[in-house]
Amino acid sequence: MTHPRHTQVAIVGAGPSGLLLARLLHRAGVDCVVLESRDRAYVEQRQRAGILEQSTVDTLREAGAADRLDREGIPHDGIELRFDGRRHRIDFPSLTGGRRVWVYAQTEVVKDLVALQLEDGPPLHFDAPVHAVEGADTDRPVVRYGHQGEERLLDCDYVIGCDGYHGVVRRAVPAGVMRVHERTYPYSWLGILADAPPVYDELIYAHSERGFALASMRSPHVSRLYLQVPNGEDPAAWPEEKIWDELDLRLGADAGWRLTRGPVTAKSVLPMRSSVTEPMRWGRVLLAGDAAHIVPPTGAKGLNLAASDVTVLAAALAAHYGDGDASLLDSYSDTCLRRVWRAEQFSYFMTSTLHTPTEHSSFDTRLQVAQLERIARSHHAAAELAENYTGVALQPFALQP
Structure with missing residues (x-):
């Protein structure tokens, strides 16, 4: 694959946001190059989110990247809440x-987008770490990166940071220009991933005095399960039998309920935090996905917010290059942040309602149960949860500039 020295849009990071943006821009006739610091195998194996909102699925279909999703994705019409020995389904x-969500792992989304990009898309370079972004406040920023043992330069009109919170692109913005709002959770x-069929055909969110638990899936034969643990917990302190026993205790709505057990194939600890960077643009640098915001996974919003960002950004760049209209680019940050803050609020609500910190009092626990009871008894409360979980509908991306 050739190494162009100029492109209209340089995309740093080949996660789902960078790859989806590249696909949308390619179909709209906008030149771009994607630079990824890791190798292809690493990128395609990163375990992340598994819930896709309707708007994300619609965007993947518009981008021509949903053939396997439509065959293998698992549509879900609800979730089940378990609390205080009870079960309640949100339809x-x-x-x-009529909205729903799909279970389709981020790893599979990335594999699909990588395959399309390498087959007929713009340049995608793995093992190409970006060392610096220069001239972000000029009309022609330059990206310095390494590839195959050589230092290379890529000049462009815009640099899109899809390389995460600790990525290089954020560092191109002078200190004090952007403000970061953060919250760290005490758990x-x-x-785990387990070769065990899911015991329930939808996700289970369980509130327990022992801590939160979530039963999800990756396929009809693979379960994805989570336990609330203290910060800094060592996964090695949790042998398989202990994990399964604790999951049964927290998820069991009655004494006879048990998970289907199987070999654990992956195990890791995921810290919980929220972060929003404002604004999401400075000069010719624009941030998308985790580079701009992080949500705790309880609300299933991370991948969907990233897809929302790049859907807005692709439309803005297509309008800019198609007819010289820069208004969507100018409003990119404000447009995205409205949805970001709504998702942050919902993710905080789900997290704080379902988790029990060690300093929790019985009063705090009863307040949580009262909130969950309200959702179970009130159509309006249940509808608000369902609306936020399934996501805010977006206008489809116009593929023609």
Whole structure:
């Protein structure tokens, strides 16, 4: 693959946001190059989110990247809440006018987008770490990166940071220009993948005095499960039998309920935090996905916010290069941040309602149960949860500039 010295848009990071943006821009006739510091195998194996909102699925379909998703994705019409020895199902279609979500792992989304990019897309370079972004406040920024043992330069019109919170692109912005709002939670998630069929055909969110638990899936034969654990917990302190026993205790709504057990194939601890960077643009540098915002996974919003960002950004760049209209680019940050803050609020609500910190009092726990009871008894409360979980509908991306 050739190494162009100039492109209209340089995309740093080949996660789902960078790859999806590249696909949308390519179909709209906008030149771009994607630079990724890791190798292809690493990128395609990163375990992340598994819930896709309707708007994300629609965007992937518009981008021509949903053939396997439509064959293998698992549509979900609801979730189940378990608390205080009870079970309550939230039915999404009846509460939202027909909306639903899909279970399809981020790893699979990335594999699909990588394959399309390498088949007929713009340049995608793995093992190409970006060392610096220079001239972000000029009309022609330059990206310095390494590839195959050589230092290379790529000049462009815009640099899009899709390389995460600790990425290089954020560092191109002078200190004090952007403000970061953050919250760190006093607990983490111990997550496992297991070769065991899910015991329930939808996600289970469980509140327990022992801590939060979540039962999800990756396929009809693979379960994805989570336990609330203290920050800094060592996964090695949790042998398989202990994990399964604790999951049964927290998820069991009655004495006879048990998970289907199987070999644990992956195990890790995921810290919980929220972060929003404002604004999401400075000069010719624009941030998308985790480079601009992080949400705790309880609300299933991380990947969907990233897809929302690049859907807005692709439309803005297509309008800019198609007819010289820069208004969507100028409003990019404000447009995205409205949805970001709504998702942050919902993720905080789900997290704080379902988790029990060690300093929790019985009063705090009863308040949580009262909130969950309200959701179970009130159509309006249930509809608000369902609307936020399934996501805010977006206008489809116009592929023609």
